[in-house]
Amino acid sequence: MPSRILMNNAFLHFLTLLLFKQKGKHIGAVLISVIIIFLLSSVLFISSSLQNTLLGTLENQSDFTLSRVQAGKAINTPSDWLDKVLEINGISKVAPRVYGRYFFTPREKSFLVVGVDLFDEQSSKELQSLVKGLDLKSFLSTDSMLVGEGVKAFLSEHYYKDSFSFKTPQGSFKKVKIQQTLPSQTNLIANDMIIMSIDLAREVFGLGEDEVTDITFNVPNDAEWDNIIGKLHLLFYDVRVVEKREIRKAYENLYNYKGGLFLILYLVAMVTFMLILYQRYSMVYSTERKEIGILRAVGWSIKDILKLKFYETAVVVLVSFVLGVALAYLYVFIWDAPLLSQIFLGGANLPNQVEFVPVLEFGLLGSIFLFYAIPFLAAVLIPAWKIAVTPPKEAML
Amino acid sequence: MIKEFTILVSMVLLLAGFVLVHYVTHNGISSKEMLSSVTKVTKLSSPTLSVAYYEPRVLSYEEVLNPAYPQMQTMNKMDLVYAK
Numbered sequence: 252m253p254s255r256i257l258m259n260n261a262f263l264h265f266l267t268l269l270l271f272k273q274k275g276k277h278i279g280a281v282l283i284s285v286i287i288i289f290l291l292s293s294v295l296f297i298s299s300s301l302q303n304t305l306l307g308t309l310e311n312q313s314d315f316t317l318s319r320v321q322a323g324k325a326i327n328t329p330s331d332w333l334d335k336v337l338e339i340n341g342i343s344k345v346a347p348r349v350y351g352r353y354f355f356t357p358r359e360k361s362f363l364v365v366g367v368d369l370f371d372e373q374s375s376k377e378l379q380s381l382v383k384g385l386d387l388k389s390f391l392s393t394d395s396m397l398v399g400e401g402v403k404a405f406l407s408e409h410y411y412k413d414s415f416s417f418k419t420p421q422g423s424f425k426k427v428k429i430q431q432t433l434p435s436q437t438n439l440i441a442n443d444m445i446i447m448s449i450d451l452a453r454e455v456f457g458l459g460e461d462e463v464t465d466i467t468f469n470v471p472n473d474a475e476w477d478n479i480i481g482k483l484h485l486l487f488y489d490v491r492v493v494e495k496r497e498i499r500k501a502y503e504n505l506y507n508y509k510g511g512l513f514l515i516l517y518l519v520a521m522v523t524f525m526l527i528l529y530q531r532y533s534m535v536y537s538t539e540r541k542e543i544g545i546l547r548a549v550g551w552s553i554k555d556i557l558k559l560k561f562y563e564t565a566v567v568v569l570v571s572f573v574l575g576v577a578l579a580y581l582y583v584f585i586w587d588a589p590l591l592s593q594i595f596l597g598g599a600n601l602p603n604q605v606e607f608v609p610v611l612e613f614g615l616l617g618s619i620f621l622f623y624a625i626p627f628l629a630a631v632l633i634p635a636w637k638i639a640v641t642p643p644k645e646a647m648l
Numbered sequence: 649m650i651k652e653f654t655i656l657v658s659m660v661l662l663l664a665g666f667v668l669v670h671y672v673t674h675n676g677i678s679s680k681e682m683l684s685s686v687t688k689v690t691k692l693s694s695p696t697l698s699v700a701y702y703e704p705r706v707l708s709y710e711e712v713l714n715p716a717y718p719q720m721q722t723m724n725k726m727d728l729v730y731a732k
Binding site: 264267268270271301304305307308309310311312313346348350352354359361363365367373374377378380381399401433434436437438439440441442443444446467498501502505569570573574576577580581584585593596597598599600601602603605606608609611 | 656664667674676683694
């Protein structure tokens with residue numbers, strides 16, 4: 252019954268007739284609106300998806316990282332620090348990390364080589380659950396590595412199908428077998444990553460047996476965090492301690508749209524668009540003025556005319572918004588945002604095809620809608636009201 | 649309401665419905681679990697920034713220095729896009 256009332260409503264019939272009769276007038280506004288909303292929504296979808304995913308993975312990282320510094324630069328950390336750190340009360344899960352970037356000089360590309368202690372039960376279990384069918388025995392018996400998708404594609408392009416020869420700082424070559432590729436779902440973190448045993452990584456980077464890149468540890472009691480940092484600075488003088496909460500802050504800022512250029516660009520684009528709209532509607536448009544004049548002459552009140560213009564604009568706004576947001580969703584979460592993802596993750600090293608996990612922040616979408624709809628409505632209704640308040644005879648002149 | 653308008657509204661609603669259905673039914677947990685596994689194994693959670701050799705790859709652990717002016721605050725292209 253209500254749908255029948257809607258179908259037979261004279262006002263609605265006139266409104267929809269008007270919309271389609273003057274479709275040439277609306278198509279331009281809809282197209283520009285869809286492009287602006289599509290771009291803004293795409294950027295926000297990518298940033299919120301990346302932020303959400305990275306903050307989730309950060310939960311599994313250690314609370315603190317300790318590294319030795321010399322002249323303000325991080326240098327290799329002595330592995331005997333591990334025992335000294337372990338002696339401090341309140342510290343748990345102390346582990347060494349060996350990682351670094353390996354430069355493939357001929358093409359000026361780099362890989363992130365990470366050494367993993369495969370004799371650690373938890374690490375080996377995680378690795379086996381991550382890479383299906385990984386034979387840990389054969390992995391450990393030969394010099395082998397697991398590579399990210401980006402590394403695999405790059406090495407295959409350069410005819411390193413089964414193995415790759417690393418050039419060590421001593422000038423010798425170390426041939427390492429490519430055991431398996433990491434799943435594509437891990438590209439966000441591991442696209443340029445090479446995982447190998449910790450001893451092999453030491454050999455590739457020329458690290459001594461008593462050296463590690465840095466040391467990670469946990470402090471389960473949050474209230475002890477500042478105290479522990481103080482103790483570490485008393486124990487070692489040439490040390491830098493990085494807290495997880497610092498990294499969390501860095502990630503929050505990293506993809507925060509407020510800090511980026513995108514919001515400024517969006518504001519510039521929106522203001523320009525609204526100015527164009529206002530200019531267009533406030534110009535002495537004979538057809539527009541005549542139309543309002545005729546409606547006034549046949550007995551329409553100012554309120555009726557504003558109501559008509561309001562609904563007409565509301566339809567344009569709603570259709571553009573839904574189209575813009577939906578297209579942005581398809582572009583980011585189904586087609587994985589080609590081109591735009593490079594702005595977020597860079598494109599100077601290995602190409603990366605990241606699968607974005609869908610995250611919709613409805614509050615944010617509501618804000619975009621308000622920031623877009625209110626200026627749009629104002630840009631149309633104010634000039635329409637100006638014409639409507641003039642006498643019909645003058646308006647039709 | 650005229651027929652064309654009804655068709656337009658139906659198409660827009662269909663598109664919005666498709667997006668909502670995809671959002672509700674998409675299983676993002678497996679991807680997140682895999683990423684967590686990588687972090688557990690490597691103890692690194694930094695995103696793969698495809699950066700040039702002189703730019704930092706592992707966030708918060710690597711910093712770039714201008715060799716000519718080591719005390720000058722450095723800026724790379726990622727800083728230009730994001731806040732620091």
